[in-house]
Amino acid sequence: MFQNDTKIRVRYGETDQMGYMYYGNYAEFFEVGRVEVFRALGLTYASMEEQGVMMPVLEMKCKYLKPARYDEEITVKVTMDKMPGVKIHFRYDLYNERDELIHVGETLLAFINMKTNRPCLPPVEFLEKLKPFFE
Template sequence: MFTNTNKLRVRYGETDQMGYMYYGNYAEFYEVARVEMLRTLGLTYKGMEEFGIMMPVLELHCKYIKPALYDEEITIKTTIEKMPGVKIHFKYELFNEKQELINVGETLLVFVNMEAKRPCLAPAYFLDKMKPFFG
């Protein structure tokens, strides 16, 4: 299992009239969290695209428990529970400044060969970076 944590602050433009983070922005927080998680391993979307691999999202699940509020620093815990293959599954837990769980989500992405426009196995260099966490 591989876990990473990072923090994002809710900006004014991400909120609605009530000062709550707009529901559609949670997906953007998930994206930032997974991009930064992969970056900690030296993996980037840009680097994968240079090798001809894309990672589109197949599924997004989101459960709202409490609102994220304007100017709050949100802690995002991102977890990959099993070794990727053709697909990679990310889980997210968002916590407010009081460390209360406010949101949980999941995304399922697929590795796609850009030339063939077909699903493919995760690249070997990607799997090599993941192996230490899934002994």
């Protein structure tokens, strides 16, 4: 299992009139957490694209437990439970500053060859960096 935490502060423009983070912005927090997973492994999304691989989102699920509020620092805990194949699954647990679980979500992405627009396996370098976490 691989896990990585990222902290993001809720900005004013991400909130609604009640001071709660607008529901659509949780997907953006998922994306930031996902990008930081690659950075934690010493990789970037850009390097994957340079290798001709893109990763569109196929599915997204989310459950709102408590609101994220303006100016709170949110911890986005991203977990990968299994090694990816042509698809990769991420789980997200969001915690507020009081360490309360406020949101859970999941995304399923595919690895797509940018030239053929067909599913492909992840880059070997990515798999090699993940392998020790799943042995």
